[in-house]
Amino acid sequence: MVVKHLFLHTHSFSFFTACCQGQSRCPVYPTELVFALDMSSDVKPPMFKRIIDTVTFIMTNVTIRGSNCPVGARVAVTSYNKHTNYLIRFSDFQKKEKLLSAIKNISLESSNNGRDIGACMRFVAKNVFKRSFQGATVRRVAVFFSHGRTDDPATISTAVMEYSALGIAAAVISFTSAPAIKRAISTDDSGTFQLIEISGNDFKRQVQPFLMCTLCYDECKVDSLCGKKNSSLNKASLDVGFLLDSSYNINLPEYEEARSFISTVIDGLDVENTGTRVALVSSAPPGLRSDNKGKPHVEFDFLTYRRANIMKRHVQENTHRLRDAPAFGLSLKWMLENIMYKTSDLKKNKVIIMILSGETSVWDKQTLREAAFEAKCKGFALFVLFIGKTYNDTELMELPSTPTENHLLQLGQVHKPNFGYASRFTRAFLNAVKLSINKYPPAELKANCIDNRRKRRRT
Numbered sequence: 001m002v003v004k005h006l007f008l009h010t011h012s013f014s015f016f017t018a019c020c021q022g023q024s025r026c027p028v029y030p031t032e033l034v035f036a037l038d039m040s041s042d043v044k045p046p047m048f049k050r051i052i053d054t055v056t057f058i059m060t061n062v063t064i065r066g067s068n069c070p071v072g073a074r075v076a077v078t079s080y081n082k083h084t085n086y087l088i089r090f091s092d093f094q095k096k097e098k099l100l101s102a103i104k105n106i107s108l109e110s111s112n113n114g115r116d117i118g119a120c121m122r123f124v125a126k127n128v129f130k131r132s133f134q135g136a137t138v139r140r141v142a143v144f145f146s147h148g149r150t151d152d153p154a155t156i157s158t159a160v161m162e163y164s165a166l167g168i169a170a171a172v173i174s175f176t177s178a179p180a181i182k183r184a185i186s187t188d189d190s191g192t193f194q195l196i197e198i199s200g201n202d203f204k205r206q207v208q209p210f211l212m213c214t215l216c217y218d219e220c221k222v223d224s225l226c227g228k229k230n231s232s233l234n235k236a237s238l239d240v241g242f243l244l245d246s247s248y249n250i251n252l253p254e255y256e257e258a259r260s261f262i263s264t265v266i267d268g269l270d271v272e273n274t275g276t277r278v279a280l281v282s283s284a285p286p287g288l289r290s291d292n293k294g295k296p297h298v299e300f301d302f303l304t305y306r307r308a309n310i311m312k313r314h315v316q317e318n319t320h321r322l323r324d325a326p327a328f329g330l331s332l333k334w335m336l337e338n339i340m341y342k343t344s345d346l347k348k349n350k351v352i353i354m355i356l357s358g359e360t361s362v363w364d365k366q367t368l369r370e371a372a373f374e375a376k377c378k379g380f381a382l383f384v385l386f387i388g389k390t391y392n393d394t395e396l397m398e399l400p401s402t403p404t405e406n407h408l409l410q411l412g413q414v415h416k417p418n419f420g421y422a423s424r425f426t427r428a429f430l431n432a433v434k435l436s437i438n439k440y441p442p443a444e445l446k447a448n449c450i451d452n453r454r455k456r457r458r459t
Contacts, residue, residue: 025063026216029139030070032090032132033062033215034124036144039108040081040115043147047175048108051145054173054203055103058143061211064096070138075099076128077106080120081113082151090131117146117172117181118155125162139169141215146174146181156184157437158405164188165425169217171196171210187431189233191226236434237275239302239343239350240265241335244319246282246297247326249358254387255321257419258355261385263312264423265353269430271311277302277347278311279339283331286324290363296331297322301339328360329368336375349433351381353426357388359395372399377449379440381433385422386410402442406432 027033035055039048055077063072077088087106093099124142132140142163150156163170164187171194172181178197185193194214198206213226242262250258262280269276280299288294299319305311332354340346352375360368375382384400384407391410400407406429409422432438441449 025071026061026211027063027073027139027141028216028218029137030065030133030135031073031139031141031215032129033073033075034128034140034142035075035077035103036084036117036120036124036142037077037079037087037106038081038115038117038145038147039079039111040148041112042115043108045108047147050175050198050203051147052104052106054145054198054207055143056100057204058207058211058215059096059100059103061216062096064094064099066094066096070133070135073141074133077103078120078124078128079106079109080115080117080123081111082116082119083113084120084123086128114151115146115148116152116155117144117150118152118157118159118184120144121159121170122155122162125159125166125168129166129168140167142168142170143210144170144172146172146176146178148176150180153180153184154403154438155405156181157187157432158403160184160187160193161406161425161428161432163193164190164428165421167424169193169214171214173198173207173210183435183437186435187233187428187437189427189431233431233434235274236349237277237347238269238430238433239277239279239340239347240269240430241279241281241339241350241352243296243328243331243335243352243354244280244282244299245326245328245354245356245358246320246322247284247358248323249326249356249388250321251357252321254357258357258387259315259319261355261419261423261426262315264419265426265430266308266311266315268423268427269308271306271308278305279335280311280315280319281331281335281339282319282322284324284327285322288324288327288330290327290330290367295334295338296327298339302343326358326360327364328354328356329364329366329371332375333367333371336371336378340378340380349381349436350379351383351430351433353383353385354399355385355387357386358390359392365395368395369398373449373452376401376441376445377452381438381440382407383426383429384408385426401438401440402445403438406438 037051065072065074074090076090079085079087129140169192173196175198182195185195212223279301282297285297382401409425
């Protein structure tokens with residue numbers, strides 16, 4: 001019965017949207033709208049009043065969904081500091097007057113907690129929007145208010161990647177300068193993630209870009225201010241090496257999806273215009289063991305192809321499951337020594353994307369730990385897409401670069417892997433690499449890298 005209920009909601013929207021069209025409204029499309037109010041320790045009553053006034057002004061421009069006809073917005077409100085709390089749920093109000101009254105009556109709750117806007121963003125995506133309506137025409141929009149520095153900037157980067165992958169439009173309205181937020185959202189190349197820094201008292205004029213380009217956005221009447229993208233992303237180039245699990249771990253449907261994922265990522269790299277280079281290695285062919293001189297199967301290296309369409313054709317037509325024992329450690333080590341290190345003009349921004357469907361062989365585990373550690377010490381961004389249902393948690397956590405939330409994506413543990421989500425998340429991750437959002441290696445790893453180098457010299 002639950003499945004039928006969700007199916008009805010999803011398919012009702014296209015019918016009711018057509019029947020309810022008429023005068024111009026905001027939002028133009030059925031919308032699930034979430035406000036997140038900053039209640040951190042440094043937010044005082046006068047500032048909180050400004051936040052409520054801004055929410056109220058935005059709401060005066062919004063049509064509230066009040067019937068079965070899905071025109072307008074359903075609204076939820078949360079508050080946050082280090083933790084996020086529900087204040088108003090989507091189902092609470094269908095009358096605009098009552099909703100506005102409830103918002104105006106929200107009181108600031110005193111707290112000693114700092115601010116973690118990234119954690120709030122992730123909570124909203126995973127919990128609040130989880131209970132939203134679905135449908136091809138339904139838009140999800142989140143507005144986060146902030147009045148100061150966040151305690152954990154890294155979580156903002158993760159949240160931006162997740163929002164890009166989920167197709168959630170978001171805006172941060174900050175009443176102070178917000179360099180950490182500005183830096184994090186620069187990875188968004190869709191133009192739908194906004195930062196509005198309010199200065200002075202004329203907040204109504206300053207939130208207009210959010211209204212025009214996000215909340216009231218109409219694809220048929222795009223304002224000239226909307227859709228501006230980060231031009232620096234278009235110029236940055238990468239060296240990207242894919243290591244594809246081709247062992248008996250991965251079944252045929254997973255393998256075909258993994259190949260499509262690689263093709264989609266290659267599409268987004270704009271190889272011809274940026275000079276980005278791509279290599280692909282399959283792991284592992286029959287006979288690859290630690291006690292012989294075998295090697296993984298090289299599909300192509302950085303010098304083989306210069307055009308994306310030829311790379312994609314190779315991926316789709318010339319790659320095949322090799323179906324032998326997994327040897328990710330030996331494959332990664334070989335890839336580093338024979339492709340990466342032998343490329344004389346290796347780019348500053350260099351990435352290895354491992355697509356895995358299980359753990360490596362017992363005899364290969366130590367090699368995998370050492371090779372992953374070496375790759376990270378050498379400045380590679382190590383990203384892991386795991387698509388299997390079972391895994392070794394310790395092994396999986398040791399592989400990717402840090403922060404782990406930016407560099408590890410686990411799919412397929414419960415449901416069929418969502419490779420569309422994976423490709424969009426990976427695109428945002430690669431943008432973060434281009435803009436040096438994270439350091440490779442990070443400062444906390446450098447000391448370990450130096451110690452390890454000294455130990456190897458002694459031996």
